[in-house]
Amino acid sequence: MSLSLAIKTFFRTIRDKSFAADLSAWLERPAPVLPKPSPAPRRTAAIELLATLQREGRLVDFLQESIDGYSDAQIGAAVRDIHRDCSQALDRLFGLQSLRAEAEGESVELPATRDPGAWKLTGRVDSEASQGILRHHGWTLTRHELPAWTGSDDAAWIVAPAEVEIS
Amino acid sequence: MSDPLYSIGIDLGTTNSALAYVSLADEAPTVELLEIPQMTTATVAEHRPLLPSFLYLPTDVEREGGALQLSSVKQASGVVGQFARAQSADVPTRTVAAAKSWLCHSGVDRHQAILPWNAPEDVGKVSPVAASALYLRHLADAWNQHHPEAPFKQQQVTLTVPASFDASARDLTREAAVIAGFPADFILLEEPQAALYAWLAHRGEEWRKELHVGDMILVCDVGGGTTDFTLIAVEDRDGDLELSRLAVGNHILVGGDNMDLTLAFTVQELFKEQGHTLDAWQSVSLWHACRLAKEALLAPDGPESHPVTILGRGSKVIGGSLSVELHRDVAQKTLLEGFLPPCEITDKPQKRPASGFKQLGLPYESDTAITRHLARFLAGHTQTDAAAAKRPTHLLFNGGVFKSAALKERVRSFFEQWFPGEEAPASLSGSEDLDFSVARGAAQYGRIKQAGGVRIRGGTARAYYIGIETAGLAVPGAPRPLHALCVVPHGMEEGTSIQVPSEEIGLVVGEPMHFRFFSSARRVHDQPGLLLTRWDEDDLQETDSLEAELPAAANAEGGYVPVRIETHVTELGVLECWCASTVSDERWKLEFSVREN
The missing domain is CATH 3.30.420.40 (ATPase, nucleotide binding domain)
Structure with missing residues (x-):
């Protein structure tokens, strides 16, 4: 098939000028864009955090479940547990603390140079302002202790394993 | 090194x-x-x-x-x-x-x-x-x-x-x-003592103001699976305060886990009323949920009821969840009546055969009433005489169970009833780190050994006895009567030895000799050499037998060597028993023959 096609093409290219032009254009076309191969699965800190919140607080189950059909009381009963377990996990991993010790609504002194990562200014902002009212005290970590993954690369993207009971 | x-x-x-x-x-x-x-x-x-x-x-x-x-x-x-x-x-x-x-x-x-x-x-x-x-x-x-x-x-x-x-x-x-x-x-240290060391370290030198000569501390340690009581006296030694361990209780296999399990059984019945039967996985979540409910409901100003929720097992976390309201009076009745019921100081733990939550194999207590075990411990020998019971002046709680303040208060309240007219014992509070105080106290103890500081004197927590079959006319069908020879007194101190005064004991050559071995936490006045001919089963517990084997070549007349027993408690708290020949310098160590059971 390839050989007969090559011979046919050879003779037609010599005889037929417009065919030769088309063929030439076709041969010089840009290579088709292939989708980039996805990076090799790697266990990232983000996956580990998600897996921890699912494992200890069932957070992924909760967010993936449609809650339309349930009464507020049903949701409330489950959320109490999810809330407690997730916040315990966050506390253990990150030791979350208020960034500012002042109560919200109180006046706070602003430093001369303020890191936009630490201060979000709203209202009549100007660089001269030396104080303002604290509207949100902010949050900060006091530690960063994510669990260490010992599983295989194949399972790196898995947030929760399938559970099978053998009877 | x-x-x-x-x-x-x-x-x-x-x-x-x-x-x-x-x-x-x-x-x-x-x-x-x-x-x-x-x-x-x-x-x-x-x-x-x-x-x-x-x-x-x-x-x-x-x-x-x-x-x-x-x-x-x-x-x-x-x-x-x-x-x-x-x-x-x-x-x-x-x-x-x-x-x-x-x-x-x-x-x-x-x-x-x-x-x-x-x-x-x-x-x-x-x-x-x-x-x-x-x-x-x-x-x-x-x-x-x-x-x-x-x-x-x-x-x-x-x-x-x-x-x-x-x-x-x-x-x-x-x-x-x-x-x-x-x-x-390495050193072995008793857990209740470690808990007290943790408290002492927490108070620093202040403890000398809090405790006085004549005071008596009851360490009440209720862990997950066991309950352990120890009495420690504050004594005067050359004008300085000294702590001395007086008595320890028997090994009681009942603890916080039993409480949570019992509450879980109660709640399981509530679920059954709703038409839900729980599987093994759900039962575990239930157990955990009940522990939290226990702490909330028993708190002094706790709510009237607390929801107990088991989340769905599959990915439907809300759709599969079950929930019941556990009422405060139910929880109180189950836990306080089941584990800390009112009793008299002269009461004894009841011996009932099976109980609701008996795991095959381990000898769990049939009486879960911790108060009755405590009364028995304080009353000691004087089983009928309430006035002779030991009255602690201070209480030190240990174990995760006492994260619930209500349970501490409940234990304290019994002392008013047991010792009318006397002040209820004061709680030694301070380090509220109940999960870790034993480990912390143990680390402190090692430091005190090196650097100096107040130590609890105690010696052996129990007295030990060797069972000796009496020589006499054999009665067909009846075992020979057994006597118990005290070889280690209660409170024998580390680094001391005792030659037990007794008749010579004949040790057979060339084959293992077994001695039945008994211990008692309660007979605190028995001296080495005392021969008991009868005793209360509660007083003496049989433990593993001791075994010695003399080489057959030992120079012996008539196939046996006359020996006496020597006992030694090492500096590290290890108890050793030896057979010393009365006719030569030879000695043989008695080993626990736990492999033989």
């Missing part, structure tokens, strides 16, 4: 273990907890301050999968810690739990691979000693990983045991620690 840099205290618990340490070099060091690396799921390793005392024995496929690895457990036969604890619910036949309770159960051979109890044959079982050794080894490896500059084997190590452990259980614990690579001169 270089001088130790740290004092390490290890609490080997029935359900959780912990390691605390304190520098020996610093002037005013603080006690730190070691964050112990462990698997929390099959594929995740984390650091936690508590190491659950559970061992999971993986299948061959899991073993080869390679994920179940931590540097410290690579060589071991199983996985220790949080993951194993979770597996105990999911895969109970492959999980070893409560190895410590088996360690002091003289009804089984503790060197034999019997755990998990009732597991199928293809599970590579382990012995209670081996399981305990694995937990200790994990802790030692974790230490070495964190402190490569201070090898575990060269530190001052203190390991705690229940005060109620008898000599043979202590010996087995020591054996497990030696297998785990502990330094040869």
Whole structure:
């Protein structure tokens, strides 16, 4: 098939000028864009955090479940547990603390140079302002202790394993 | 060997273990907890301050999968810690739990691979000693990983045991620690004493203002699986205060886990009324939920009711969830009436055959009333005379159960009834770190040994007796009467020896000689050489037999050697019994023959 096609093409290219032009254009076309191969699965800190919140607080189950059909009381009963377990996990991993010790609504002194990562200014902002009212005290970590993954690369993207009971 | 840099205290618990340490070099060091690396799921390793005392024995496929690895457990036969604890619910036949309770159960051979109890044959079982050794080894490896500059084997190590452990259980614990690579001169310390050391360290020198000569402290230690009582007196010694351990209770296999389990049974009935039967997985979540409900409902200003929710097992977390309201009066009735019922100081624990939550194998208490065990402990010998019972002036609570203030108050309230007209004992409060105070106290104790400070004097917690069959006319069908010879008095101090005054005992040459061995926590006045001809079964407990074998070549007349018994308590608290020949200089050590059971 390839050989007969090559011979046919050879003779037609010599005889037929417009065919030769088309063929030439076709041969010089840009290579088709292939989708980039996805990076090799790697266990990232983000996956580990998600897996921890699912494992200890069932957070992924909760967010993936449609809650339309349930009464507020049903949701409330489950959320109490999810809330407690997730916040315990966050506390253990990150030791979350208020960034500012002042109560919200109180006046706070602003430093001369303020890191936009630490201060979000709203209202009549100007660089001269030396104080303002604290509207949100902010949050900060006091530690960063994510669990260490010992599983295989194949399972790196898995947030929760399938559970099978053998009877 | 270089001088130790740290004092390490290890609490080997029935359900959780912990390691605390304190520098020996610093002037005013603080006690730190070691964050112990462990698997929390099959594929995740984390650091936690508590190491659950559970061992999971993986299948061959899991073993080869390679994920179940931590540097410290690579060589071991199983996985220790949080993951194993979770597996105990999911895969109970492959999980070893409560190895410590088996360690002091003289009804089984503790060197034999019997755990998990009732597991199928293809599970590579382990012995209670081996399981305990694995937990200790994990802790030692974790230490070495964190402190490569201070090898575990060269530190001052203190390991705690229940005060109620008898000599043979202590010996087995020591054996497990030696297998785990502990330094040869590590110390065994009783848990209630460790709790008191933790309190003393917390108070600093202030304790001398809080306690006075004549005071008596009751350490009330209710752990997950066991209850342990100890009385410690404050005495005067050359004008300075001194602490002296007076008495310890018997080993009582009832604890906080029983409470949670009992409440779980109650709640399970509530679910049944709703038409839901819970499976094994749900029962575990229920158990956990009940523990939290217990603490909320028993709080002094607790709510009238508390929801107990079990989340759905599948991915439908809300749709599959079950919930009931547990009322305060139900919880109170179940727990307070079941475990801390009112009783008289002269009451004794009731002996009933089966109880609702009896696990096959371990001799769990049939009477779960901790108050009756406590009354029995305080009343001691004087079983009918309420006035002669010991009245503690201070209470020190230990164990996770007492995170609930209501339970502390409940225990305290009984003293007003038992000792009318007297002031109720004061609570020694301060360090509210109930999960870790034993490990912390043990680390402090090691430091005190090195650097000096107030110590609790105590000696042996029990008196020990050797059973001797009486010579006499044999009566067909009746065993020869047995007498008990006291060989170690209560309170025999470390580093002392006793030659027991007695008749000569004939020791047969060339074959093992067995001695039945008894102990008593209550007979505190018996002196060595005293021969008991009869005793109350509650007073003397039989423990593992002692065994000695004399080489057949020993120069002996008539096939036996006349001996007397010598006993010795080493500086490290190890009890040794020797047979000393009365005709030569030869001595033979009596060993616990726990393998023979």
